[in-house]
Amino acid sequence: MSRLFSCLAISLLAGSLLAGCATQSSQTDSRLSSLARLGDQAPERRSLDIQQWHTTSGSQVLFVQAPELPMFDIRLTFAAGSSQDGGQPGLASLTNALLDQGTASKTADEIALGFENLGARFGGGSYRDMGIVSLRSLSDPALSESALQLFTELLAEPAFRQADIQRLKNQLRAAFEQQQKDPGTLANQALFADLYGQHPYAHPSAGDAASIAGISRQQLRDFHQHFYTAGNVQIALVGDLDRARAEQVAERISRALPQGKTVAKVDTATPPGASQRHIDFDSSQTHILLAQLAVERGHPDYPALYLANQILGGSGFGSRLMEEVREKRGLTYGIYSMLSPMQTRGPFMISVQTRAELSQATLEFVQQLLREFIAQGPTAAELAASKREILGSFPLNAASNSGIVGQLGAISFYGLPLTWQDDFISEIEQLTLEQVNAAVKRHLDADALTIITLGPEVEQLPLPPAVERTDTPIGVRH
The missing domain is CATH 3.30.830.10 (Metalloenzyme, LuxS/M16 peptidase-like)
Structure with a gap:
């Protein structure tokens, strides 16, 4: 299942997990007493030692060294969200989703297996403001070098094969049909349409069935070349790397991308009337x-x-x-x-x-x-x-x-x-x-x-009266 289809199969769940119930009341009381003694103490903070620089291609880099675990995380943030769709809603989202679906020399299955064999994880997502691409890798050069090679290949050489495009479009069509049965999604889409009017935030980030169907391979290639560039990316690095290694990694990524320029911010949104x-x-x-x-x-x-x-x-x-x-x-x-x-x-x-x-x-x-x-x-x-x-x-x-x-x-x-x-x-x-x-x-x-x-349109009932709570929350003593 593609990343895009997974994101669109919207199912918001709210809940909590309860585990580790104590078997001896004396031990439970002791633990609760320890927590109580914390009182209003200020929590310990971790101030981040953030290092900042620009690559030779103009990409801004923020880096935090964290050697506690033998791994590192990379997050590339492009001004390539759905606010840049122009007249083709869903273009940004589909472009992002196709990045790991094939290069000139690799299929989607080969890419997925390549990351899996290296213990690495590729991720992506498209939102109203931004498109995101990420990599998590072990810091051992024997593994990270190959992971970075595969990562930069995806960024620089996405194939946008017609077969892959059509496969994702088919998945999207199924997701859009499911959305028509989801009242929460429909209400949210209507709200943004009314709230933002003609502003680019008004349309759904993933587009709709009609807009997705009309997206061509050339439009996807053009969007990638214009927005997924060294001049339009923010590079974040965190993990088991020293400054010199972090600079090498950032430079490698930046050079692999089309050069390009920073994209202007979206227009200011005008508040609608009530x-x-x-x-x-x-x-x-x-x-x-x-x-x-x-x-x-x-x-x-x-x-x-x-x-x-x-x-x-x-x-x-x-x-x-x-x-x-x-x-x-x-x-x-x-x-x-x-x-x-x-x-x-x-x-x-x-x-x-x-x-x-x-x-x-x-x-x-x-x-x-x-x-x-x-x-x-x-x-x-x-x-x-x-x-x-x-x-x-x-x-x-x-x-x-x-x-x-x-x-x-x-x-x-x-x-x-x-x-x-x-x-x-x-x-x-x-x-x-x-x-x-x-x-x-x-x-x-x-x-x-x-x-x-x-x-539904149904006959309405009046507001019920308030009932003050008289129960005592579990675990609270008088």
Whole structure:
């Protein structure tokens, strides 16, 4: 199954794993007591020693040496996302997916077997802003040299054979047919269309059945030559390499690519006026999406909005939306808010799924909660709790090579300072209620929302009354 088809077989699962139940209560109490003693201690941070340079071909490189494991990760970030599709939605996505489907001398099966025999892993993906290509390899030169040779061959010489193109198109056609049965996907596509209008972010990254069918081999070759270039790539390297070896690897990759130039950023997105659209869909549930354009990556208000979003609905259980909509009124299994900054203004969005007959009441209630949050802001207790959660979990982003290389890719692509991680944590620590409230009021407006509801047309019921929780969470003692 191709990478592209796997990405399009969308099935978002939310869940948790419970394991390792204690068998002796005394041991359990001891462990819990140890955790309790941690209290509000600040988590240990890992400041990244990021080295930066440019190759002779003009590619920017960010490098973090991490010799703890005998391996390294490479992440190439090209300004080659679906925002560059032009009039052919899906072109960027299909180009990226075909990179490992064959070269002038190798088939897709030979490529996959080659990486497998070397203990290496190739990856890729196409999003609205960017196209990504990655390699993970053991650092032993006896293996890494061959892995790098295969990697650069894929980047420089993709064959774009007609048979491979048609095979992926057939897989995409099946995926698009499946999407028509997925209410969550349909609602999300409708939201972006209404939210972005004529902007390149409006169409699905993977395109649709009609647009994919019309993509030619020459268009794919032209897209690769124009966007997958040394002048349009950010190279991130993390792992068991010294500086000299990292420079050799980056230079090798950069020289293998067409030279090219940096692609201009996408145009600024213009916020649409408030709108509400219902899509009839045969289901017992109704999907509700509320959104508006917020901020771009690197905006100075992002830390404050991130913190506010975590309090409102970004942290799952314990967030205000989850408490009010699920716990007190039982309207949904889950409700979430998210903030997705991109090269231009990305969406702030609230997503909830509820019984069809309660959809209107739920929508109005969520709008009321958002309006109250914008007017009043979070409480001091919510702010303190969210800060603890963020400061405790954010260091995990630097706990693995893959996490670090992802951060480096974002830092370089969006032009963020090398100290971005430390700066972000420091800003979160120092934010006050007044600063958070001011940022929320500047960027969020409950009367300027783009709203999509997708579900059946049924007679509506009133909002059920709130029920205050009286149960005690498991493991909590009085």
